[in-house]
Amino acid sequence: MSRAALAAWVAALCAALLPTWEHWRPYVGELRGHICFGSYFSDRSAWQEAVEALVMPLRADAGMLVGLGVAWGVPAVVVLAAFGRWQSAVAGRRAAAFLALTAVLNPLVVPYFDSDACAVVPLFSGQWFAEVAGQVGSGPVLALLVAAVLVLLATQLRDDPPAGPAVRRGRAVRRAAAVLIDYWVIALPVTLVSDPWEMSFGGTGLLERVQLFELVNEPAQLLVPVVALLYVLPRRTLGIWVMGLRRDRTL
Incomplete structure (x- = not known):
């Protein structure tokens, strides 16, 4: 393995660890809470409630899986597993796909909270799209995308048997x-x-x-x-x- 490939693997591992660090970092210092009072009754339209009834369970489960994975360093484990098969381009593509999928899902499954309205931001509303766009450029998302690209670069020159039909x-x-x-x-x-x-x-x-x-x-x-x-x-x-x-x- 060349020094450039080894450096790419080390950088990918560090990038994959960043979301886990960002997850636990607030618990290291002083914890702060926020209390607000809002209305129990929803002001969403019937169309919004129908869409949310369809999407919310999937978002909650996906958010739970992504949150647990990031909290326990699964992206870094995936990079290490791919490094264990560093001669396999297929393993690299699968690891990169997992990292990219985690990066894409992360801003989509978070239930954004509006502290002024004291309510969860409605799905597919203008405010929700603004929150998602703001998270796309955040450190954890970019770190996972960088890790995916580095894993691909470290394995793209390796030969594998032809893919299945x-x-x-x-x-x-x-x-x-x-x-x-x-x-x-x-x-x-x-x-x-x-x-x-x-x-x-x-x-x-x-x-x-x-x-x-x-x-x-x-x-x-x-x-x-x-x-x-x-x-x-x-x-x-x-x-x-x-x-x-x-x-x-x-x-």
Whole structure:
């Protein structure tokens, strides 16, 4: 391995660690709180409430996964795993794709809070787009994008066996779409019976409902994973049917 490639790997690791440092840095110094008073009732239009009912569970779960990943240094672990296979361009592209996806999702899944209105910023509103645009140029997002580019540069000159046929890649896309459809099939009924108070503060995803603390306080939440398992175990879900994967035994 050349010195330039090694320097690229070290720089990628440092860049991937920056979001984790930024996550924990506020806890190192003095913690400050903020209290405000707002209205319990939402002033959103019916269209906004319908869109948020569809998107909020997915945003909450994606935000939870991205937050946990950043908090525990998963981007840095991915860089280290790719470095362990530094001769593989495929491993480099996969690591770079993960880092770029985390960077893109990070500003999209954060529930932005308007302290003046004492309420969560409505999705797809002008203020929401402004908040997202402001986060795109932030340090953690740029650091993850830089790490993705450095990983690609460090592995792009390596030779790998030819990639599989395009039909396999198309099948992977259809599987991902089927998973997304089935997620909404399970999440939407749960969202419809949710407390409006939860919706006014960013909503609750499926993953948060199956945490031990939630199950102890509300045993009825146990129905969520049970229903989800009963739905997916027969492997005849709506997503599989819509995407034409009913006969795919390798799914």
